[in-house]
Amino acid sequence: MTVLREEGDVRLDTSAPSRVSLRLGPDAGAAYLVLQDDASADRVETDFDIRLAAGASLEMVFLSLRGEVLRNRIRVSLDGERASCSLNGLCLAGGSQQRDFDILLTHQVPACHSTQLFKSILGGGSVAHFDGLIKVVPDAQKTEAYQANHNLLVSDSARAHTRPQLEIYADDVKCSHGATVGRLNPDELFYMRSRGITLEEARLLQQLAFADEILEKIPVPEWQQRMRILVEECLR
């Protein structure tokens, strides 16, 4: 887990194996990159337990690139008013690999803001699961919460299971969620090929375009560029 930014009272505890605990105090700010990219890993399961106090702001970008089974269980509790949390993730998988994101994000108090954007590019016989629940408790008025999960299947047998859910008990909220499962666009592929770009390269360009929306969420340009190169290497 790479620290991209930490300001104020931030307590990150990674001492327990496969368990990350993160506490942001009032008005603290932090950004992290979680890179999971060990080709020899059979199974990596990580629990994230995250709490934000009033006015705190957190940005996280998860990149689940290489490794056989990668599972992330994320619990976020927005405990203080005006806290804001942005979770983003990109999964790449091929062969018999599996990628799981299981997310519960709870708006406990009014006027917090959360966004989630998770994307997967799945080839071979790989499988991705996305379970995302946004919970807004009765008092959490003026909540804004958004969640999206988009999957790109680049082979016939890859599968994406996606279950974005909202549980809203307050009435004055702005919430949305959505999920898509799609394939490479044949019109775009043909257009690129008609310009002399090989089918293989055209497929790659389309996948990089899909991935880039997540990479752009990395708030430090050098890291963003490094990760772009890494993702391209994985997709080639």
Place this chain on the structure above:
Amino acid sequence: MNTLLKIENLHARVGEKEILRGIDLEIRAGEVHAIMGPNGSGKSTLSAVLAGRDTFTVTEGSVTYDGRDLLALTPEERSWAGIFLGFQYPTEIPGVSNVNLMKAAVAEHRKQRGLEPLGAAAFLKLMREKMAYVEMDSSFSSRGVNVGFSGGEKKRNEIFQMAMLEPRLAILDETDSGLDVDALRIVASGVNKLKRPDNAFIVITHYQRLLDYIVPDVIHVLYKGRIIKTAGRELALEIEEKGYDWLIHQSE
């Protein structure tokens, strides 16, 4: 002059629907051919078949390009061989910038000719030079391919890409439709700058007015998947005046 493209008895269909029903056409280097015809005649289908779009199945006939069996080539191989299709409806590719599209395309074309990739400075110079051909602002290069472009900007982008790739046979599918007079002039002058004795153009259009700027050697009228008339440039004026009905009558 030598034959660049020879289409013989070409039939093509989508699913069960036959769209091209026996097309014969021969184009020599240095020529400009215009194809006209009412909507739904098969003009875009013919261009797509020549560019290698697999939604259409060729059921009969042959296409020889520069002595090779064109129909046996993949779309990218056709591009390397010098075929360029200017799309009637250029595809939008969100997330792939114009500059990256052209970088990949030019690099592949050079690779096929055994050349090293262009250096960054040389490539940008080339981009700038060719964008100037169509009076395209350099801000377009970092934008997603055709994303949010107006109709006219998309068509200019097609001509820009053509200028970058310097094809031997360019097929321009209604590049003029939806353009105002200024844009039309820009597009036409882009084409005229690229005209050489060793390349050829197929210009598909509805309107005589484009042919005021790009002067064709031959005009063909396509109707229901067949060429029903081939004549000199004066035919365009006649069509402008009288429409297609008299030609359709003659052919039936």
